[in-house]
Amino acid sequence: MPAEKKHKGPIMFPKATLERLKLYHTLLQEEKNEYISSDEIARKLSIKPEQVRKDITYLDYSGKPKVGYHVSSLLDTLDELFGTKVTDNIIIVGAGHLGKALANYDGFENYGISVVAIFDNNPEKLGTYVGELVVLPLDDLGRVIRRFNVKIGTICVPGESAQKIADLLIKKGIKAIWNFAPVILEVPEGILVENEDIARSALTLKHLLDRTPTEKI
Numbered sequence: 001m002p003a004e005k006k007h008k009g010p011i012m013f014p015k016a017t018l019e020r021l022k023l024y025h026t027l028l029q030e031e032k033n034e035y036i037s038s039d040e041i042a043r044k045l046s047i048k049p050e051q052v053r054k055d056i057t058y059l060d061y062s063g064k065p066k067v068g069y070h071v072s073s074l075l076d077t078l079d080e081l082f083g084t085k086v087t088d089n090i091i092i093v094g095a096g097h098l099g100k101a102l103a104n105y106d107g108f109e110n111y112g113i114s115v116v117a118i119f120d121n122n123p124e125k126l127g128t129y130v131g132e133l134v135v136l137p138l139d140d141l142g143r144v145i146r147r148f149n150v151k152i153g154t155i156c157v158p159g160e161s162a163q164k165i166a167d168l169l170i171k172k173g174i175k176a177i178w179n180f181a182p183v184i185l186e187v188p189e190g191i192l193v194e195n196e197d198i199a200r201s202a203l204t205l206k207h208l209l210d211r212t213p214t215e216k217i
């Protein structure tokens with residue numbers, strides 16, 4: 001019996017804190033020791049220990065003085081925060097290079113994400129397989145969203161089609177959009193959008209690289 005999804009109240013975290021908490025979550029999953037200190041987390045992630053301690057004060061969790069954080073308890077707290085133990089069904093629109101790569105990625109399971117369908121408008125792709133999923137026409141969107149109680153729609157179509165697809169997803173009942181297209185979407189109030197851009201992340205690296213004396217590394 002899958003765990004029930006509960007509404008968890010208002011948003012409490014600054015976005016930057018949330019981003020770092022996601023990194024702690026990843027780090028703790030790899031941790032073999034029973035306890036970990038804020039200094040150790042900070043060192044592994046190249047941030048300041050005070051920052052780690054401050055971030056963790058946002059959680060309903062406290063560590064043991066001089067010992068550190070109990071890894072599995074902190075992980076449980078973060079799992080609860082991010083809902084990773086509850087599976088969210090998501091769909092992908094655009095069965096191209098990126099859409100197929102996402103649909104085939106088996107690591108989503110660890111994040112409580114299950115890709116239940118992939119859609120495209122290219123007649124030549126309809127009915128073909130991406131892993132175990134058959135590429136479906138957009139006409140099936142509403143049926144699939146209702147059938148699998150899908151709240152998150154992933155946009156993997158070219159930029160020029162992204163807004164149209166966002167509008168359609170929202171019309172069919174999607175509440176949150178994971179947007180990989182390089183455009184800023186306009187959505188009604190109450191609809192969540194997370195813009196993903198691998199290339200944009202590289203800009204952070206480029207910026208930092210230009211300002212870091214790498215000969216010291």
Ligand SMILES: NC(=O)c1ccc[n+]([C@@H]2O[C@H](COP(=O)([O-])OP(=O)(O)OC[C@H]3O[C@@H](n4cnc5c(N)ncnc54)[C@H](O)[C@@H]3O)[C@@H](O)[C@H]2O)c1
Pocket residue numbers: 093094095096097098099119120121122125138155156157158159161164165179180181182196197198199
């Ligand atoms: N955010 C990132 O880091 C990142 C990385 C790579 C690509 N992208 C973006 O992701 C998108 C997809 O990239 P790709 O390389 O997979 O492109 P692609 O051309 O390989 O695939 C696009 C797919 O979308 C389908 N499509 C086009 N219009 C559609 C519509 N109106 N309805 C349904 N399906 C439609 C096409 O038939 C095709 O299968 C692009 O917007 C690209 O810029 C983002």
